[in-house]
Amino acid sequence: MNEFVEHLIVGSGPGATVYAKNFSNLKLDYLVFEKSRFYLQADIVPYSDVDLKLRYKNQGVTASVGNVIINYAEGSSVGGGSEVNSGLYHRIPKILVEYWSKLLGRDLVEEGLNESEKFIETWLNVTPVDELNKLAERLVIGSRRLGWDCISVPRWIKGGVKQSMVEIFYRDNLANLRFGCDVVNFKKTKEDLFLVSYMHEGQLKYIRCKYLFLGAGSISSPMILQNSYRGRLFSKVDGLMMHPSVKIIADFGESILEREEVPNVQVKEFSPEFSLGCSISTEPYVGLFLSSMGKLNDLDYFDRMGIYYAMISTNTMGSIIRLPYTDPIVRYDLSEDDFGVMRRALIKLGMVLFEGGAKRIMLGAKGTDWHESFEEFESNVSKLRMSSCDFMTIHLFGSLGLSRDSGDFGFNAFGESRAFSNLYVCDSSMLPTSPTVNPQGPLMVLADLNCKFFLRNRNYVV
Numbered sequence: 001m002n003e004f005v006e007h008l009i010v011g012s013g014p015g016a017t018v019y020a021k022n023f024s025n026l027k028l029d030y031l032v033f034e035k036s037r038f039y040l041q042a043d044i045v046p047y048s049d050v051d052l053k054l055r056y057k058n059q060g061v062t063a064s065v066g067n068v069i070i071n072y073a074e075g076s077s078v079g080g081g082s083e084v085n086s087g088l089y090h091r092i093p094k095i096l097v098e099y100w101s102k103l104l105g106r107d108l109v110e111e112g113l114n115e116s117e118k119f120i121e122t123w124l125n126v127t128p129v130d131e132l133n134k135l136a137e138r139l140v141i142g143s144r145r146l147g148w149d150c151i152s153v154p155r156w157i158k159g160g161v162k163q164s165m166v167e168i169f170y171r172d173n174l175a176n177l178r179f180g181c182d183v184v185n186f187k188k189t190k191e192d193l194f195l196v197s198y199m200h201e202g203q204l205k206y207i208r209c210k211y212l213f214l215g216a217g218s219i220s221s222p223m224i225l226q227n228s229y230r231g232r233l234f235s236k237v238d239g240l241m242m243h244p245s246v247k248i249i250a251d252f253g254e255s256i257l258e259r260e261e262v263p264n265v266q267v268k269e270f271s272p273e274f275s276l277g278c279s280i281s282t283e284p285y286v287g288l289f290l291s292s293m294g295k296l297n298d299l300d301y302f303d304r305m306g307i308y309y310a311m312i313s314t315n316t317m318g319s320i321i322r323l324p325y326t327d328p329i330v331r332y333d334l335s336e337d338d339f340g341v342m343r344r345a346l347i348k349l350g351m352v353l354f355e356g357g358a359k360r361i362m363l364g365a366k367g368t369d370w371h372e373s374f375e376e377f378e379s380n381v382s383k384l385r386m387s388s389c390d391f392m393t394i395h396l397f398g399s400l401g402l403s404r405d406s407g408d409f410g411f412n413a414f415g416e417s418r419a420f421s422n423l424y425v426c427d428s429s430m431l432p433t434s435p436t437v438n439p440q441g442p443l444m445v446l447a448d449l450n451c452k453f454f455l456r457n458r459n460y461v462v
């Protein structure tokens with residue numbers, strides 16, 4: 001007889017870990033299956049080549065196809081994206097609390113939104129960070145001169161250590177974690193249980209469970225669903241959303257050292273339409289940017305350079321197309337309207353960088369060069385073609401958006417499957433729309449509300 005566990009959570013990213021934490025508090029019978037390996041924060045130098053190799057899906061080389069190519073990055077180790085991300089925390093923006101409540105037919109505040117926020121913020125040790133490194137300082141100076149709203153975003157950090165899921169949960173809860181377990185698919189048994197198949201050490205194995213929670217991330221959770229429906233060899237899940245971004249490198253003409261981590265400053269003057277911020281600007285990342293522009297010789301001046309991004313919020317949806325026995329094709333077409341917003345965002349980013357003291361800036365787009373004046377830069381961005389930009393994203397969400405009518409792949413407002421009883425979604429794929437901010441905070445809060453709803457329905461006191 002196959003092993004049985006009452007609650008099986010697939011994946012160990014932030015959404016999944018909220019469920020694991022709640023189950024652990026109540027001493028429920030649960031297991032977390034994570035396909036990748038386990039590392040402590042202290043084991044790996046962040047943003048190094050080893051980091052890319054060990055903690056990113058496909059070493060960070062993943063892209064969507066469509067009218068533009070968008071490189072996307074996903075974390076892939078115990079803790080998922082929380083292990084590699086920048087640790088920038090946002091609540092669900094107020095305007096979205098109302099909008100999501102309406103969309104989902106729930107009253108999120110009435111259900112305990114404030115309590116969930118407090119719980120998540122205490123657990124993650126969300127802390128204001130006021131120190132500015134030189135990269136951030138330039139954005140702040142530019143914003144101040146332009147009279148723009150520029151905020152310092154709090155981080156999940158304690159004693160200098162990023163409070164990733166490994167640090168706040170798994171390192172002390174190893175008994176319920178099985179890593180190296182890659183879930184393939186599931187089916188219902190006659191006893192109304194799930195029979196879940198997974199690969200472990202090169203072998204196909206099985207486990208039964210009563211309740212199944214998909215927390216494998218915005219691309220893999222739909223994949224597991226697709227793998228589990230018969231006769232859908234080339235099935236498609238529409239609904240994948242993202243925050244596309246384009247980068248600009250700025251040369252400030254003087255040394256700007258202290259650049260080891262992603263600064264926590266963001267220009268919110270134009271939010272929710274778009275945000276501007278700083279990217280990781282260590283020598284390898286500056287080198288990568290310059291080499292993709294054919295300007296590697298400028299790496300001699302590396303210490304003067306910083307990389308910044310313009311990121312748009314959009315509800316444009318792409319598709320995850322299943323291929324048998326391999327990763328899916330991710331298809332995403334950026335709309336003309338989205339690109340219009342991106343153009344405006346890039347022009348504003350150029351403006352704030354020149355105001356912040358940049359001597360010259362260069363856009364992450366084919367066929368562009370250094371611009372030494374804002375006017376020249378603006379004129380070039382106005383003529384920019386969509387296909388020439390180097391798009392990337394680290395924010396994927398919404399592929400199984402709650403309450404959306406996606407046929408068999410649909411989930412209701414609380415993350416319960418419409419096709420199968422006792423099947424739930426708990427990761428970023430459940431976000432109903434773009435969170436318009438970095439998604440981990442909003443995702444964890446929504447996951448906590450849904451998990452508590454699940455537990456209350458089973459008469460647990462939470």
Ligand SMILES: Cc1cc2nc3c(=O)[nH]c(=O)nc-3n(C[C@H](O)[C@H](O)[C@H](O)COP(=O)(O)OP(=O)(O)OC[C@H]3O[C@@H](n4cnc5c(N)ncnc54)[C@H](O)[C@@H]3O)c2cc1C
Nearest residue numbers: 011013015035080081085086087088183217427428438440
């Ligand atoms: C470089 C980077 C920087 C970021 N910075 C920020 C930030 O500062 N602030 C913020 O809010 N957000 C940030 N994000 C986004 C944030 O990390 C994600 O939104 C979040 O991690 C998504 O969580 P999730 O629950 O969907 O699961 P994920 O983090 O996607 O984790 C899913 C996990 O499931 C595992 N898995 C996949 N398939 C299977 C399977 N078949 N079987 C078992 N396990 C499986 C994966 O290995 C992975 O560990 C960043 C992301 C990246 C990549």
